[in-house]
Amino acid sequence: MRFLRSLTVLVVAVAFGAGCSDSTDPEEDLADLTVADLAGTWTATSLLYSASSGGQSLDLVTGGGSVTMTIQSSGAFSGRTVYPPYELDVTYTGVFRLGDTVCPVLQECGRQLMQDFDDDGPTLTWTLSAYTDNSMTWTGGEGPCPWGNENCSITSTVNR
Numbered sequence: 001m002r003f004l005r006s007l008t009v010l011v012v013a014v015a016f017g018a019g020c021s022d023s024t025d026p027e028e029d030l031a032d033l034t035v036a037d038l039a040g041t042w043t044a045t046s047l048l049y050s051a052s053s054g055g056q057s058l059d060l061v062t063g064g065g066s067v068t069m070t071i072q073s074s075g076a077f078s079g080r081t082v083y084p085p086y087e088l089d090v091t092y093t094g095v096f097r098l099g100d101t102v103c104p105v106l107q108e109c110g111r112q113l114m115q116d117f118d119d120d121g122p123t124l125t126w127t128l129s130a131y132t133d134n135s136m137t138w139t140g141g142e143g144p145c146p147w148g149n150e151n152c153s154i155t156s157t158v159n160r
Contacts, residue, residue: 033131035096035113036073042136042158043068047081049145049152058146069158071096077115086146093118115141124154135159 044067050057060083061067069079075096082089094117115124126138141154 033128035071035075038071038075038096038136039073040160041068041070042160044156044158046155046157048155050155051145052142052151052153056145056147056150060146067156067158083146088146113138126156130157 044061046062047060047065047067048057049060060081063083064085065081065083065088067079067081069077071077076093077096078091078093080089080091094115096113096115111128113126113128115126117123124141124143127140128136129139130137135157137155137157139153139155141156142151143154144150145152
């Protein structure tokens with residue numbers, strides 16, 4: 001009887017384990033990812049601005065700020081970025097889209113996603129470098145640095 005109970009536990013554990021992905025291959029993890037998969041409310045754990053000149057850098061989140069964004073399955077988003085040291089408190093809306101062409105999945109667009117803001121803000125091009133159901137890391141966004149008249153590359157890690 002003890003053997004059967006142990007065997008049952010082993011079979012259940014293997015069955016549940018087979019349904020989980022332990023893949024460390026980002027190509028495999030992103031193979032079928034769509035904009036709709038990004039739907040949900042995301043909170044940044046890091047939003048790193050690095051001056052294109054190679055000088056100053058700043059992580060808004062570890063520096064006391066916060067960033068939240070809600071993405072709809074259509075790609076529409078709304079968000080808020082707060083950074084008290086620079087008296088920054090911005091809300092924004094827009095839409096994520098897959099490049100300039102119609103791509104059904106991110107993988108076919110080189111994992112690139114365009115972020116168009118509804119106001120006259122910049123269009124950011126992001127490359128998804130890591131993704132799980134509850135976390136993603138984006139790199140390559142280019143935009144104005146929070147501290148002045150300089151461009152920054154932006155890397156963001158967010159959780160839902």
